Amino acid sequence: MPHRTPRPVLGSPFHLLVLLCSFALCAYAGMRLLDGDPFLIALWFVGAALVHDLVLLPLYAVADRALVKGAGRRRSWVTYVRVPAALSGLLLLVWFPLISGRVSERYEGVAGQSAAGYPARWLIVTAVLFGGSAVVFAVRVRWGRAVGAGEG
Amino acid sequence: MARSLLPAPDARGPFSPGFWRSPLRGTWFTSVLGVVLLAGVTVLFVTGLLSYAAYNPDLSPVNDKTPDKGILGFYLFSWPTDPPWLYRLTQGVHVTLGLALVPVLLAKLWSVVPRLFTLPPARSLTHALERISLLLLVGGALFEFVTGILNVQLDYVFPGSFYPLHFYGAWVFFGAFLAHAVLKAPVAFRNLRRMREGGEERADGQADELAAPRPDPPTVSRRGALGLVGGGSLLLLATSAGRSFDGPLRQTAVLTPHGGPEPGGGPNGFQINKTAAYAGIRADETGEEAWRLAVTGRSGTVRLSRADLLGLPLHSAALPIACVEGWSTSDQWWRGVRLRDLAALVGHDGPVDVFVESLQRRGAFRHAALRANQVGDPRSLLALSVNGEELTPDHGHPARIIVPAAPGVLNTKWVARLTFGAL
Structure with a gap:
């Protein structure tokens, strides 16, 4: 690396200082984090x-x-699928262990209550989300046909 | 992250700015999400540190799952017993807010993902270090959210014990978060202020470096997209927050562990952290004939049957159970012997710590230590009954500890031995 142009090679000294301080803390905690199975x-x-x-x-x-x-061409209809699908997917992502049943046995043993209801409850929430979206869609199409065309 | 080998002048695929087509990306969108995360992550970090302090890790090695913490425990203090709902509040906020921030985090990462593919991979030494820092930031944030979310669902697939992973992981993440906040928060606030004043984005006339150069026609406005993110947060909040309360409110927490219906009915029907069966408690060791509580102190050891305990002065306290997993119960009406009365029984009239041992065979907290301020509180009991009825096995029969504001696992169940004195 050429020594003539230190600025672009090094970058902002203030940024550098902040990052080095941050790395010091990360390294201190990171060494302790990795104490165990470091690779995993x-x-x-x-x-x-x-x-x-x-x-x-x-x-x-x-x-x-x-x-x-x-x-x-019905781009404005996308929202009515996208919103319930995104929300339902979000719930599935967060609660996957419970919904998929992979922790059911442990949950029942540890907490003394059944985990069997979670998949059904997720499906019900999903159905309510899509159903609600369909109702809103139907109402908007019926009462304001202009709405669909107006939205980009 | 900075892993491109060839600084190709003719960038293709995701390395080409034109690859990213969403019209939603831009400094306003990212700045709004960034400011929400700045506040939210700060609360998560502080409540997380408070949770660690609540275990009184510096009191005894049995309370400390991260004994090599060094200076990271600089802030530790004696956890108070007032207000009695303190841990219920701080830990409920920690977990519930963490859940509600999931969509914000995902949206924030989505909004800046084109930056992952910038070329050249590093313009300067500082830029290269900044990209490494971003790996710690993004990896750290996801690591913390993933370990936390898995732990509350009892899905222990992460590589080691939850406590050190989540605690040290939080400090690594926070180190990178601090740098990111120092370097980027002023820019985010300036952008938001400028846009509020100007009404329009990019009021300074400069190109929006986060926006797509050739965006597709929009199918939703930026405000609409933010609404979806906020809706996701509200949905997670609405399906989680109820598990910090008993009765009909808990029924609203439909997808959360310890949400929905109560495990049973009647006075002992409230939430159970670990069942007697799971803890390995056998009925033959808790019966009236077999079980004796050993209380040791300055003047020696006394052994008390359950009938002996019932003969001592009994007191009541209305206290919740609050778990590190974020759920809690409303106040239950406990009745039993004051811990400080038991201390006096073995020669300790002043403030004194206690070491509590349980009959349970498994669980990280079958031994626990309580500090003198906790022992001395008149509401701290060795409880024998709850809500007017004898404790059930799952709630710690024959006797359990209940201490105001202490994390659930320090309220030891199936107590076998109490040792008062310096730990």
Whole structure:
């Protein structure tokens, strides 16, 4: 690296100082975080970012793009599918262990109550979300046909 | 993240700015989400630190799951017993707010994802370090949210014990979060102020570096997209917050662990953290004949049957149970012997710590230590009954600890031995 142009190579000294202070704290805590199975813990840490950025995000982006393409000229209708699908998907993402039943046995043993109701309750919430969206859609189409055309 | 080997001049795919087509991305959208996270993550961090302090980790090694914390425990203090709902509040906020911030975090990450693919991967040393810091920020945020969300569902797939992973992970994340806040929060606030004053985005005439250069026609406005994010937060809040209360409110927490219906009816029908069966408690060791409470102190050891305990002065206290997993019960009406009376029985008339041992065979907290201020509180009981009825096995029969404002696991069930004195 050439020594003549220190600024672009180094960047802002203030930024550098802030980052070095931050790294000191991260390293201090990170050494303790990795005390255990360092490879697996680091894999979880970095893997969380990679799985999100390179798997989860592209997946829902592609699904949304397919939805918009599939709607064709009725782009304004997309919202009525997108909103309930996104909310239902969010609940599934957060409560996947309970909804999928993978922790049912432990939950019943530990907490003394059944976990059998979670998948059904998620389906009911999903049905309510889509049903509510359909009602709003029907009302808007019926009472204000201009609304659909007006929204971009 | 900064892993592109060739700084290709003719960028293609996600490395090309034109690849990103959503008209929603832009400084306003990112700034709004960033400011919400700045406030929200700060509350999560502070309530998380409070939760660690609530365990009184510096009192005894049995209370401390992160003994090599070093200076990260600089702030620790004696956890108070007032107000009695303190831990119920701080931990309920920690978990419920964390859940409600999931859609905000996801939207924030979505709004800046094109930055992951910028070329060249590093313009300067500082830029390279900033990108490493962003890996710690994004990885740390997701690591904290994922371990927390898995833990409240008892899904222990993460690589190790929850306490050190979530505690040290939080400090790594917070280190990166601080740098990001110092470097980016002034920009976010300036953007928001400028846009509020100007009414229009990009009032300064500069190109919006987060916006797509060739956006697709919009199917929803930026405000509409923010509404969806807020709606997701509200939905998670509405389906979670109820598990901090008994009765009909808990029924509203339809998708949350310890939400929905109560495990049973009657006076002992409230939420159970660990059942007697799970803890390995056998009926033959808790019966009237077999069970004796050993109380040790300055003047020696006394052994008390349940009948002996019932013969001591009994007192009542209305106290909640609040779990680190974020759920809590409303006040239950406990009745039993004051801990300080038991201390006096073995020669401790002044403030004194106590080491509590349970019959349970598994669980990280079958031993626990309580501080003198907790022992001395007149509401701190060795409870024998609850809501007017004898304790059931799942709630700690023959006797359990109940201390105001203490985390649930320090309210030891199936108590076998109390050792008063310096720990």
